[in-house]
Amino acid sequence: MNQSGMRDDRRLPRADPPSLAERIRLEMDAFTPSEKRAAHLLLSHYPFAGLGTVAEFASRAGISAPSVLRFVTRLGFGGFPDFQKHLREELEAQLLSPLAKASPSDKGQGAPALASFAEAVIGNLRATVENIAPAEFEAVVAVLSDPRRHIHFTGGRFTGALARYAESHFRIVRSQVDFIEGQPALWRDRMIEIGKKDVIVAFDIRRYQEDVTALCETAARQGATVVLLTDPWLSPIARVARHVLPAHIAAPSNWDSSAGLLLLTEALVAAVTKRLWDTAKPRMEAVERLRGGTS
Amino acid sequence: MNQSGMRDDRRLPRADPPSLAERIRLEMDAFTPSEKRAAHLLLSHYPFAGLGTVAEFASRAGISAPSVLRFVTRLGFGGFPDFQKHLREELEAQLLSPLAKASPSDKGQGAPALASFAEAVIGNLRATVENIAPAEFEAVVAVLSDPRRHIHFTGGRFTGALARYAESHFRIVRSQVDFIEGQPALWRDRMIEIGKKDVIVAFDIRRYQEDVTALCETAARQGATVVLLTDPWLSPIARVARHVLPAHIAAPSNWDSSAGLLLLTEALVAAVTKRLWDTAKPRMEAVERLRGGTS
DNA sequence: CGAAAGCTGTATCAGAAATTTCAGAATGTG
C-alpha cells in the first residue's frame, strides 16, 4: 500500500551497502506472506540458504519456485544467479576481512552520541592492549588452562555481570568452574574449601567494592591464586593478586566503560579454548547436543 | 604414486575429514599440472573460488572446463554440484558452529593473539555503529527515558550477563527497572502484569534461545514494547520487536564477541542518564550515600 | 455481498550449465 515514494528511502548517510540481511529486515513489513517465508528462511540461515538451487530454497521455505524468483526480483536483483553472486561476494568480504568494514573516515553526524562514544571505547581498547604485558596475559591463560585447578569468578555491582559472562563461557570449555556472589554472607562458608589449587578471577573497577576485596584477601591468605581484572588505578585487590590485567575505562559518560574488561575476558576465553581444544571440543559438542532438541 | 595403496585412502583413523583444503594440500604432489592450477586457485580463495560456475572457475584458473571436472572427480566427488554442496556445507558448519573454527597449526602467540583479537573487536564496533540507524538509537533512548514505563531486561545463556549489566546501571538511573530470568517457569507469573506501558529489552544472539523468544512474543502479545539487541542476522524476536539494534559479533575465536552489544548498552546508559539527569543525579547521590555508610 | 486487485502455485519452456566424447598436444621411454 505504501512505499510509493521509493526514492527517499536512503537519505541517511550510509557508508557502503549494508548487509542484504539488514535491508530485508527493513522491508520486511512490505513483503507478501510468501515473501516473508522466504525472507525468514534466508535470515535464519543467512546466507547459506540462498546458495543452493531455487527449487531447494523453495522447498525449504515451503513456497513455490516462482515465489522465490519474485522475492529476489523484489530485492532488486536481475535474477537468481545475480542474487547468489551478491551473497557470495558479501560473504567473502565479511569472512576475509573482519576489519575491512571499519571505514577510517569519520562520516557524517549519523548518531554523534553513539559514534563518539564508540570512538572513546575504541581508544580504551587500544590503550588496554598496549599496556598489557604479553607475558602476563600468557601467564593468566596458562593458569586458567590448568585442568587441575578450580576456578572461581567474582565481581562487584557492575562487574559482577562480566564475571558471570566469563563463567558462562569457561563453564563450557572446562570443568571446575563456578561463580561466587560478592556478598560475604554468601561466600564465607565456601572459603573452607578454598586452597592452593584454587584460582579466584576477580573483576573490580573503581568505587572498589570492599566485599570483593575481602573475598580475595581471604582466598589469598588460604593460598589461592588471585587473578585481577581492574582499571589502571588498580583495585586494592592488586596487593594480594598474583596476576593483574588493567583495562582503560574512561568514557564520555557518567559511567565507566567495561568494554576493555570484556575484551580481555573474551580474549582469555578464546586463548584458553584454543589451548584446551582437545578436551574443550568434546565438551562443547556435548553441550550442543543437549541443546539441539529441535532443528 | 605411493606404495601404501591409493585406492583405500581412508585407512587412516581420522575422525572426519577436517577440511577439503587440507586433503588437497596432501595430495598436491600427485596432481597433474592443470589440476595443480585448479588446486592452487581453490586454496588461494578457499572456498569461494569453487562456488561459481565451472566455466568461471576454469577461466580464473587458466584451464579448461573438462580439467576442472576431472579435478573434482579426482577429489572423489560425483560431479561439480556435489563438490559445491560439500564446500557450502563445510563453510556453513565452520561459520555457524564455533566448534569448527579450530586452527590447530598456529599456537602459542601470546600478545599477537590479544592484539589481533582486539583489532577484530574494534572492527566490529565500527561496523556496529555504522549500521545503526540514528533514528532507531534515538527512539530506543526515548523509550528508556520515559519514566512512566516499566523496563524489564532479559537475555540468553551468555547475553543474560549483558542484560544484568544493563539492569544494574539503569536501576540506579531510574525507577521501575528489573531483570527477568530467561526460563519460562520464572516469568510466566509475571506476565499477568505486563502491558502496554512495559518495555522488554532483550539480548539475543545466534544460537537464539527459544525461551527468550517465547518471553518476548508473550510480552508483545500483551502490548508491551520490545527492544531487541541482536546480531546482524537478527534473532527471531525481531518479528515482534518495536526497535532492533544489531551488533556485529564475529571474532577470531570459537566464540562470538559481545563487545558490540556492550557498546550499545553503555551508550544507551550514557544517553538515558544524560536525558534524565535532573532525576538521575539525586538518585545516584543517594546510592552513593548508602554505600558509604555500610560495608 | 460482490467485484477488483493481488497473491500463489502448476505446467511449460528456453537456455545455460555440467558432462562426455574424441582428437590433438605434451611428456616420458625404450
Added chain:
DNA sequence: CACATTCTGAAATTTCTGATACAGCTTTCG
C-alpha cells in the same frame, strides 16, 4: 628417434535449472 602413455581442450551432448505464462485462490474494498 619412434612409440606409448598421459594429459588437455574444443566441440557435441545431455541434464537440469531458472524463468514465464496462466489460471485458481484469497484478500480487500466499495
